[in-house]
Amino acid sequence: xxxxxxEMNTAPAPTxxxxxxxxxxxxxxxxxxxxxxxxxVHAITNAAAQVLTANLLLAAGAIPSLTAAADEVxxxxxxxxxxxxxxxxxxxxxxxxIPWAIASARAAARPWVLDPVFVxxxxxxxxxxxxxxxxxxxxxxxxAAEFAALAEREPTVEGVRExxxxxxxxxxxxxxxxxxxxxxxxxxxxxxxxxxxxxxxxGCAATALVAAFVALAPEDMLGAAAAALVVIxxxxxxxxxxxxxxxxxxxxxLDVVDALDPAIIERRARVRAS
Amino acid sequence: xxxxxxEMNTAPAPTxxxxxxxxxxxxxxxxxxxxxxxxxVHAITNAAAQVLTANLLLAAGAIPSLTAAADEVxxxxxxxxxxxxxxxxxxxxxxxxIPWAIASARAAARPWVLDPVFVxxxxxxxxxxxxxxxxxxxxxxxxAAEFAALAEREPTVEGVRExxxxxxxxxxxxxxxxxxxxxxxxxxxxxxxxxxxxxxxxGCAATALVAAFVALAPEDMLGAAAAALVVIxxxxxxxxxxxxxxxxxxxxxLDVVDALDPAIIERRARVRAS
Amino acid sequence: xxxxxxEMNTAPAPTxxxxxxxxxxxxxxxxxxxxxxxxxVHAITNAAAQVLTANLLLAAGAIPSLTAAADEVxxxxxxxxxxxxxxxxxxxxxxxxIPWAIASARAAARPWVLDPVFVxxxxxxxxxxxxxxxxxxxxxxxxAAEFAALAEREPTVEGVRExxxxxxxxxxxxxxxxxxxxxxxxxxxxxxxxxxxxxxxxGCAATALVAAFVALAPEDMLGAAAAALVVIxxxxxxxxxxxxxxxxxxxxxLDVVDALDPAIIERRARVRAS
Numbered sequence: 148x149x150x151x152x153x154e155m156n157t158a159p160a161p162t163x164x165x166x167x168x169x170x171x172x173x174x175x176x177x178x179x180x181x182x183x184x185x186x187x188v189h190a191i192t193n194a195a196a197q198v199l200t201a202n203l204l205l206a207a208g209a210i211p212s213l214t215a216a217a218d219e220v221x222x223x224x225x226x227x228x229x230x231x232x233x234x235x236x237x238x239x240x241x242x243x244x245i246p247w248a249i250a251s252a253r254a255a256a257r258p259w260v261l262d263p264v265f266v267x268x269x270x271x272x273x274x275x276x277x278x279x280x281x282x283x284x285x286x287x288x289x290x291a292a293e294f295a296a297l298a299e300r301e302p303t304v305e306g307v308r309e310x311x312x313x314x315x316x317x318x319x320x321x322x323x324x325x326x327x328x329x330x331x332x333x334x335x336x337x338x339x340x341x342x343x344x345x346x347x348x349x350g351c352a353a354t355a356l357v358a359a360f361v362a363l364a365p366e367d368m369l370g371a372a373a374a375a376l377v378v379i380x381x382x383x384x385x386x387x388x389x390x391x392x393x394x395x396x397x398x399x400x401l402d403v404v405d406a407l408d409p410a411i412i413e414r415r416a417r418v419r420a421s
Numbered sequence: 422x423x424x425x426x427x428e429m430n431t432a433p434a435p436t437x438x439x440x441x442x443x444x445x446x447x448x449x450x451x452x453x454x455x456x457x458x459x460x461x462v463h464a465i466t467n468a469a470a471q472v473l474t475a476n477l478l479l480a481a482g483a484i485p486s487l488t489a490a491a492d493e494v495x496x497x498x499x500x501x502x503x504x505x506x507x508x509x510x511x512x513x514x515x516x517x518x519i520p521w522a523i524a525s526a527r528a529a530a531r532p533w534v535l536d537p538v539f540v541x542x543x544x545x546x547x548x549x550x551x552x553x554x555x556x557x558x559x560x561x562x563x564x565a566a567e568f569a570a571l572a573e574r575e576p577t578v579e580g581v582r583e584x585x586x587x588x589x590x591x592x593x594x595x596x597x598x599x600x601x602x603x604x605x606x607x608x609x610x611x612x613x614x615x616x617x618x619x620x621x622x623x624g625c626a627a628t629a630l631v632a633a634f635v636a637l638a639p640e641d642m643l644g645a646a647a648a649a650l651v652v653i654x655x656x657x658x659x660x661x662x663x664x665x666x667x668x669x670x671x672x673x674x675l676d677v678v679d680a681l682d683p684a685i686i687e688r689r690a691r692v693r694a695s
Numbered sequence: 696x697x698x699x700x701x702e703m704n705t706a707p708a709p710t711x712x713x714x715x716x717x718x719x720x721x722x723x724x725x726x727x728x729x730x731x732x733x734x735x736v737h738a739i740t741n742a743a744a745q746v747l748t749a750n751l752l753l754a755a756g757a758i759p760s761l762t763a764a765a766d767e768v769x770x771x772x773x774x775x776x777x778x779x780x781x782x783x784x785x786x787x788x789x790x791x792x793i794p795w796a797i798a799s800a801r802a803a804a805r806p807w808v809l810d811p812v813f814v815x816x817x818x819x820x821x822x823x824x825x826x827x828x829x830x831x832x833x834x835x836x837x838x839a840a841e842f843a844a845l846a847e848r849e850p851t852v853e854g855v856r857e858x859x860x861x862x863x864x865x866x867x868x869x870x871x872x873x874x875x876x877x878x879x880x881x882x883x884x885x886x887x888x889x890x891x892x893x894x895x896x897x898g899c900a901a902t903a904l905v906a907a908f909v910a911l912a913p914e915d916m917l918g919a920a921a922a923a924l925v926v927i928x929x930x931x932x933x934x935x936x937x938x939x940x941x942x943x944x945x946x947x948x949l950d951v952v953d954a955l956d957p958a959i960i961e962r963r964a965r966v967r968a969s
Binding site: 467468469472473509510511512513514539542543544545546619620621622665666667668669671672 | 742745746749750753754759760761762763764766767770771774787788945946947948949950951952953954
């Protein structure tokens with residue numbers, strides 16, 4: 148949607164150009180703050196995502212923890228700045244721990260992010276994801292197929308915006324273009340690289356950075372979520388330019404995240420309002 | 422066994438030279454088809470193999486899923502082209518899920534592959550592997566020690582062939598030389614590199630590619646299993662030539678798999694009939 | 696503590712210079728023996744550490760196994776040379792398996808090593824770690840925060856030494872400088888690199904090498920534990936000099952471990968008595 152139209156919304160959005168600069172600048176600021184404040188993120192995530200998630204958080208400056216035991220998660224969530232719940236491995240341990248983790252996040256007023264991996268593949272998982280949504284996540288991050296299964300509507304810009312409004316959450320629909328919306332404003336992020344979809348758990352790890360950024364800027368969840376995806380997208384395309392293929396991509400990606408500075412982010416970010 | 426002798430079998434085998442060309446050509450064709458058809462493989466595999474298995478499937482063009490929850494596996498297996506069962510992590514979750522996964526594969530007529538990791542180390546595991554074999558896998562992939570424990574016979578060419586005939590399955594015994602047999606014909610694959618045994622879960626990941634190839638060519642399980650091991654062996658030796666050691670080997674291996682083309686496979690494949 | 700003072704102890708320590716040479720030489724000898732004897736190490740470790748732990752053991756010449764099923768661990772521990780218990784993932788499976796693993800190690804007279812990860816984050820975990828300590832580990836490896844939570848004293852050289860004496864175990868407190876003590880003698884190891892703390896599970900993997908070395912030299916647990924940490928520290932600093940960042944660090948580290956020879960270790964080791 149061109150900037151002219153978006154200005155007709157009741158909540159006026161900045162021009163597309165301004166918004167790119169806003170989000171890119173916010174991405175640089177939050178990355179700098181993350182490195183200084185070393186925010187803790189507790190991630191209950193799937194078995195294939197644990198190492199990459201922990202390493203992405205470490206490369207970005209955060210401190211990860213990954214415990215999924217029901218009697219331990221309250222202590223871990225309470226000392227963290229944010230919680231990530233990823234449904235990719237729904238074993239008995241995680242099923243028992245997830246409700247207590249969400250309850251702990253709410254009790255301690257910590258933002259939390261839901262990643263309903265493969266919710267399109269199993270009815271049992273979709274039902275469980277909906278129960279999680281009743282716990283009011285700050286951000287829902289999913290792909291188009293997961294969105295369609297969960298929201299029972301098409302993953303169009305309008306459909307995603309409506310669902311975000313209904314959830315009263317930020318929805319981050321990731322794909323070739325990421326769409327981040329709080330139900331009123333929408334941001335489209337065009338950074339990224341094809342190799343990101345050729346290595347497992349890239350999206351899962353990205354969601355952990357969303358959680359870290361939302362912990363730092365709870366007053367602007369939309370901007371924080373978009374800023375995290377800009378960091379991921381910029382790092383992904385820089386890594387894609389140098390990696391020898393999908394095997395060497397994850398290491399290259401983490402090296403880039405570690406070395407990323409605000410000026411590079413501002414130069415490379417491609418964000419527009421919709 | 423020289424080609425002259427093998428021609429005296431009731432099921433006449435091609436000459437060793439022909440067979441190399443056959444399997445190598447089949448490996449190239451199946452890899453090309455996998456990239457086009459993006460076959461799904463559901464893998465219930467051990468904790469140390471999950472990331473490498475998912476990344477190998479992605480690098481080769483397939484789509485992995487890894488769920489091991491008993492109430493979810495039927496949906497995941499049914500929408501996949503093939504199933505891999507690896508016994509490397511026998512926690513309660515996987516023990517509960519494995520029989521339902523096998524039943525789902527059989528109900529949906531999907532081929533499935535068994536990898537009885539470390540069956541030589543624990544009697545409990547050997548017994549469980551034998552119960553799995555009662556579910557008629559299409560392919561059994563194991564090493565010599567695992568074969569000896571499971572089959573209670575020597576891992577000679579003849580011993581493996583007899584066991585495959587008894588199981589009515591393809592047996593792929595991997596090692597410095599891989600031996601793939603359906604109980605009648607035997608193929609020996611001499612590709613590979615010493616670094617493949619110096620990094621964890623290489624064999625486990627290889628078995629997932631066997632599952633993907635068998636999904637594509639269920640009419641020729643022997644050829645498909647051998648073709649997968651040729652791809653792995655060729656990629657392994659190419660990666661071994663450039664990797665700086667066992668640490669950088671897995672990334673190099675995945676990069677090679679991603680870039681591999683049929684002409685390279687045909688040039689490098691070393692397969693002979695036995 | 697300068698060498699002059701340490702000589703006044705009731706158990707006279709060698710001079711700092713001698714001790715460096717001793718430990719460095721022992722590190723080279725044990726690494727050479729590990730490559731020849733291919734010692735098995737059974738590791739019940741956390742989900743994020745399993746791959747790196749297995750790959751470090753393989754790169755160093757050992758043979759890893761990782762099973763955490765209660766009915767299988769006795770067989771795996773009994774055929775191994777040493778056991779590692781890492782509390783980083785305390786799911787039901789591991790909680791059930793850990794006591795049987797420890798009992799098996801004691802019954803078979805195998806040394807075992809405890810790594811009480813994040814014991815400072817959860818009271819439940821601290822209590823469980825103390826129950827594990829009642830099973831008399833050969834070595835306790837932890838960081839300063841974990842030590843303080845577990846031992847309820849400051850992680851000073853004296854505090855750690857007292858705790859080691861009380862436990863009748865070697866305590867290896869790792870950090871920018873590692874402190875290894877049996878309660879009488881103390882060794883300080885100054886090798887290492889900042890990137891080691893920027894990648895997940897580096898300390899967990901290091902502890903597995905401690906287990907392997909202790910299996911080879913049970914008559915000198917202090918020297919073996921210190922030797923393992925020297926190998927890790929030297930390899931870490933060499934990898935840190937060439938790695939492009941935290942993403943490429945683990946692969947570089949494993950490549951260095953694989954290529955490390957006793958002469959390099961002796962040249963680079965920085966060990967002093969305290």
